[in-house]
Amino acid sequence: MQLFKLKTTVHEFADFKAFAEAFALGERDLVITNEFLYDPFMKACGLPCHxxxxxxxGQGEPSDEMMNQILSDLKGVSYDRVIAIGGGTVIDISKLFVLDGLSNVLDAFDRKIELKKAKKLVIVPTTCGTGSEVTNISIAEIKSRHTKMGLADDAIVADDAVIIPELLRGLPFRFYAAASIDALIHAVEAYVSPRANAYSLMFSQEAMRIIIGVFRKIAGNPEARHEYASEMLTAANMAGIAFGNVGVGAVHALSYPLGGNYHVPHGEANYQFFTAVFKLYHQKNPTGMIVALEKKLAELLECQSSEVYEALDALLGQLIARKPLREYGMKQDECRGFAQAVIATQQRLLANNYVPFSEDEIAQIYTQLY
Known part of the structure; x- marks a missing residue:
């Protein structure tokens, strides 16, 4: 039984210029990024990349429509490497662009084509949340189906992941908070995954230690986050290594209908369900691996094990307010329909639950948070 793998080489550079020189970025490179990153960090380098x-x-989360339009515009462009420099949207898009013969991304998500890697992939994350630079997963909103889908395959794993703390400078605090909370969720969900093992637990524990430690230092002082850019990027990377090996579960599964229907950013959507899912986990099986998790969180939060979820809510609430689901536009009669959609479409994630959830239990969480 496979316990652990890491196919990606991880690098760190102080700034973008040092990275560009070390990787010899040139005319055979396709760089997918954002103008708000290109202008301050890349433009002055005068790189001949495409x-x-x-x-x-388009704005917001990656979608099949967005990816297909980029694919169409790239017809006739020849390149050997895909360089992703950005957050989750840029990274999830870029992963698909290394596949051989791709003309419609739905064919990849539906596995109607052979998934064969044809280009090198280098990922430079500019948020401290996705961990996607070291996973084999790409997530997209499938517009016609009003949900998100995940593609998990080693063909889209990055060859190199690059940490550049400089690139976090311009990230607005709300995005920083949602992304880093998402990284914490990756570590915590991986910790109680049925597939968790000594190797994944090591990465989960260290990611939790760093993230919660930084949160406690910056709560009430958002500007202090810049002092810890390298630490948070590293922690998100570690959390990505953990969940890339053993998976995430119900928190992510329940967030997908909210994101797919109401375009709630991924990290913020996960945040809505975080402690509610773990309280139900504890209620259903308070004697398993969750005991070790709650003990570890209690140490980091300096509280009693019985108080960890309240303490987590209090700490995270100092970073970003958690809103009732109705404030995103969700309707109360959708609670059951969302639960049915999760059961029908998210078994890949639900298989990683600490304990199984029924449709009624999932609907109960939606109703509780509505």
Whole structure:
């Protein structure tokens, strides 16, 4: 039984210029990024790469429509490497662009084509949340189906992941908070995954230690986050290594209908369900691996094990307010329908639950948070 793998080489550079020189970025490179990153960090380098600005194709989460339009515009462009420099949207898009013979991304998500890697992939994350630079997963909103889908395959794993703390400078605090909370969720969900093992637990524990430690230092002082850019990027990377090996579960599964229907950003959507899911986990099986998790969180939060979820809510609430689901536009009669959609479409994630959830239990969480 496979316990652990890491196919990606991880690097760190102080700034973008040092990275560009070390990787010899040139005319055979396709760089997918954003103008708000290109202008302050890349423009002065005068690189001859082919640049694609993701926001020219739409705002928010990646979608099949967005990806297909970029694919169409790249017809006739020849390149050997895909360089992703951005957040989750840029990274999820870029992963698909290394596949051989791709003309419609739905064919990949539906596995109607052979998934064969044809280009090198280098990922530079500019938020401290996705961990996607070291996973084999790409997530997209499938517009016609009003949900998100995940593609998990080693063909889309990055060859190199690059940490550049400089690139976090311009990230607005709300995005920083939602992304880093998402990284914490990755670590915590991986910790109680049925597939968790000594190797994944090591990465989960260290990611939790760093993230919660930084949160406690910056709560009430958002500008202090810049002092910990390298630490948070590293922690998100570690959390990505953990969940890339053993998976995430119900928190992510329940967030997908909210994101797919109401375009709630991924990290913020996960945040809505975080402690509610773990309280139900504890209620259903308070004697398993969750005991070790709650003990570890209690140490980091300096509280009793019985108080960890309240303490987590209090700490995270100092970073970003958690809103009732109705404030995103969700309707109360959708609670059951969302639960049915999760059961029908998210078994890949639900298989990683600490304990199984029924449709009624999932509907109960939606109703509780509505």
């Amino acid at each position: 640049f694609v600005m993701q926001e020219h194709y």
